[in-house]
Amino acid sequence: MQAPAHTRALIEIDKLNLYYGTFHALKNVSMEIPEKAITAFIGPSGCGKSTLLRTLNRMNDMIAGTRIEGKIAIGGADIYSKEVDVETLRKKVGMVFQQPNPFPKSIYDNVAYGPRLHGISGRKQLDEIVETSLRSAALWEEVKDYLKRSALSLSGGQQQRLCIARALAVEPDVLLMDEATSALDPISTLKIEELAQELKDRYTIVMVTHNMHQAARVSNQTVFFLNGEVVEYAETEKLFSTPRDQRTEDYISGRFG
Numbered sequence: 001m002q003a004p005a006h007t008r009a010l011i012e013i014d015k016l017n018l019y020y021g022t023f024h025a026l027k028n029v030s031m032e033i034p035e036k037a038i039t040a041f042i043g044p045s046g047c048g049k050s051t052l053l054r055t056l057n058r059m060n061d062m063i064a065g066t067r068i069e070g071k072i073a074i075g076g077a078d079i080y081s082k083e084v085d086v087e088t089l090r091k092k093v094g095m096v097f098q099q100p101n102p103f104p105k106s107i108y109d110n111v112a113y114g115p116r117l118h119g120i121s122g123r124k125q126l127d128e129i130v131e132t133s134l135r136s137a138a139l140w141e142e143v144k145d146y147l148k149r150s151a152l153s154l155s156g157g158q159q160q161r162l163c164i165a166r167a168l169a170v171e172p173d174v175l176l177m178d179e180a181t182s183a184l185d186p187i188s189t190l191k192i193e194e195l196a197q198e199l200k201d202r203y204t205i206v207m208v209t210h211n212m213h214q215a216a217r218v219s220n221q222t223v224f225f226l227n228g229e230v231v232e233y234a235e236t237e238k239l240f241s242t243p244r245d246q247r248t249e250d251y252i253s254g255r256f257g
């Protein structure tokens, strides 16, 4: 399935199959994900949304017994080729999880962690990166006077924005969000949704969400999955107003899932 005509595909997934042992979790998935836009993955529990998301920065490598067939290219480069350095890939393809997971370190050190790992040690440069990343994650104003405080002293919503700042600090191209708001209250959720809208001008965002209203509110494209297969992929407005497939219609009208 192609990216909408007016955008350039950054991620190309071609005939992807993924197996957990003998369980066939993703079945012949092909799609193009456009750059600098938000693409949402929706579908009932267990349909393979998170599994597909994890293949995009090879988090599935960490799950024993997982096997994949097919190809994923980002920016034209096969991310499963033998030459790929997975750490470099994960720098380019950052991820935010369901539960905010800041390190038990200061706010500053959380954001500086990635840049330091990649060899940046100058105080001035790190200060700049920390400020820029926190500003991009809409957190700077709230924490600028408390950078030495533990990240764990922040609220859940602030912690999640800190995790986004931490991902942005290493200058990714892609930001993966795996149900990044499902543990948050409605106001924090709204903040993250607004933030995603701002970030999409600079980053390619792929989000898994249980909440189809969120997909409808936030994303440009939506992909509907069922039993490891892509049922429908369309511009979000189209998918929710005039779905092509009866199963999509049944799902979005709340008949199952």
Ligand SMILES: Nc1ncnc2c1ncn2[C@@H]1O[C@H](COP(=O)(O)OP(=O)(O)OP(=O)(O)O)[C@@H](O)[C@H]1O
Pocket (backbone or CB within 6 Å): 020, 023, 025, 043, 044, 045, 046, 047, 048, 049, 050, 051, 052, 063, 208, 210
């Ligand atoms: N590590 C694993 N080992 C074996 N099976 C797994 C593993 N992770 C996921 N699965 C199975 O693969 C299928 C897809 O799971 P996945 O988590 O991708 O679905 P999902 O659509 O993201 O669901 P949810 O919305 O509940 O998170 C499910 O049947 C799940 O039980």
